[in-house]
Amino acid sequence: MSSKSTNPLELGRSLSVPNVQELAQSDQISERYFRPEVDVAPVASIDEDELPVIDLMKLLNPELIDKDELFRLGLACKEWGFFQLINHGIPEEVIEKTKDDIKKFFKLPLKEKEAIKQLPGHIEGYGQIFVHSEEQKLDWADVLILNIQPSQNRDMRFWPTNPTTFRDTLDTYAIKIGKVVDCLYGLMAEDLGVDPQDMLNIFRDQMQSVRINYYPPCKQAKKVLGLSPHSDGIALTVLLQANDVNGLQIKKNDKWLLVKSKPNALIINIGDMMEILTNGKYKSIEHRAIINMEEERLSIATFHLPSIDVLLRPFPELVNSDGELYKTISAKEYTREYFAGKLNGKNALESMKLRK
Template sequence: MAFAPNVQEMVRSNPLQVPETFLVSRKEEDEPKSTAEVLDLSSKIPILDLSLLSREHKEELNKLDQACKEWGFFQVVNHGVATELLQEMKDATAKFFELPLEEKNKIRMSGGREGYGQAYAISEGQTMDWSDTLILSLYPAQSRDLQFWPTAPNGFRETIEAYSSEVKRIGEELIRSLSTIMGLEKDALLGLHKEVLQALRVNYTPPCSMPDKVLALSPHSDTTTITILMQEDNVTGLQIRKEGKWVPVKPIPNALVVNVGDALEIWSNGKYKSIEHRAVPNESRLRISYASFLFPHTDAEVGPFDHMVESSRIYKKLKFGDYMAKAIKGKLDGKAHTEMAKIGS
């Protein structure tokens, strides 16, 4: 897509340049009024222990239920992924993005949703996100399009494989816990995933000389069941919309951030919240983030479970594949796609 500029190269050639196509008007009233307000909300984002959830620890399951109802976001610790593997994934990814552009362009996106480039570059003249991406389909393994998998740096493919396999394990454990707190059989929710559909999106966000005027990732909710994110340990960029304000999700070293996706919101009839979130750039520091998306099977029915409907049914029943097809037609746009899944829309 000729109209999608490479942000990394643009910053490399002129760090002060911010083309008009990237400028957005961020509403002042959405930004928290004070540092104290930000820190207070940010410090309340729940932290859950996966080792306790996996053992069906009652108190931890209650915390998960509250986190999904009140926040739609939480951080997970004691997840069992070796610190060395997390670091290896970060190191190998950084080396990939340091490669010459012509090398990275060997796996450039070409009309589809996989490969290297600018995601959601839908039409010429649209406002662009201040980030470059690498998007790969991971599971089921037969869905992989290996022509889009990086061949450099050496060993990167194997590292992606090892990291993603661990994320899949964590995702399945969390989906079992979600099934339990929703009053279903432990493996019922996982049954709607047959083989878990899993994709990876790496976001490369260079520094920006006008960080308040651009977005690294436009506000949106995820179409997933859940999303599992690895952040940089020392650069904050992810923000969630809470009480009408944008609140930063401060990184906890080696923790993973998990958020409720649209499918879970629909199954729970809106009890669990698929929260709008965005990413902002830093004025002086590079940020790389790693979002792993876990989806139901395309043939799975998403619609409120009968026992989750307390008074009235908010969402209609539809095939997840149909929901997904509608959602990915446009640029990221807040909660627009969950609105179209509501009864009467």
């Protein structure tokens, strides 16, 4: 982990696109943002199932250890690929400070935000991602993408200095999120019947990055998408909603289900790499972000994956008579292939299947 060649964000490229926050102030919306597929798949009714809620305190406190809660965690990972985590131990003041600094950054003048914009052909910094042609449809969002861990991968040119507390706030938040994720890996190993040391070995040199999202309101919200349907190309994602506007939808039973975020809960989802490592036992799930007509939405997604030199192959305990379901591939090569295409459902993972 000693050189910047281990930086996964250097494996991606993206074209420059207009600033959406500025476009939102205009009545004119480019055709590139209109998404005819938005209303194709049905949306689940408000009475249908809600995302599972897992209580981390019940899983970690020796006086409260609840085997039923571990079963619920496993069920959420296998059948949903998403869950909300409560009682996660991150102090409320850390959560609130993170939300506050994110809001303050996106309120800065465009010129100040663009001082840390992405460089041509790169994805770290302020801009957009997964844009590979001048013709493809665009997401109604601006993003700030940063490497967090290992620390030598940080390119401080892209870390905001305004608000003045932003860097320290993000560092504190990311460290605490990393500790939560480490706990989840151990619990997942227990649920799966995998040797915890094997899980630890996979993620010993864990890599961490963030995508901070700003979704402006749009008068034609039903015609645009904030984030195209996709599964995450990493092992585990932790999402914190930074204001009270919901917009995350997950695909379940061929319907889009709106996630109603609980206050200060963390939304956890399984990524493609974890699906490969568990031989399909845990599922990475297609999800997207919709837009609100009147209000902005902000969130921060923290991504976790093994060192990019790690080979992705199932834990032996999880290979049954059907054998391995996916090709063996390094985290580096999977990341490269994932970044090479536009966001499009689970296409990247589908291409890894040994039997279609």
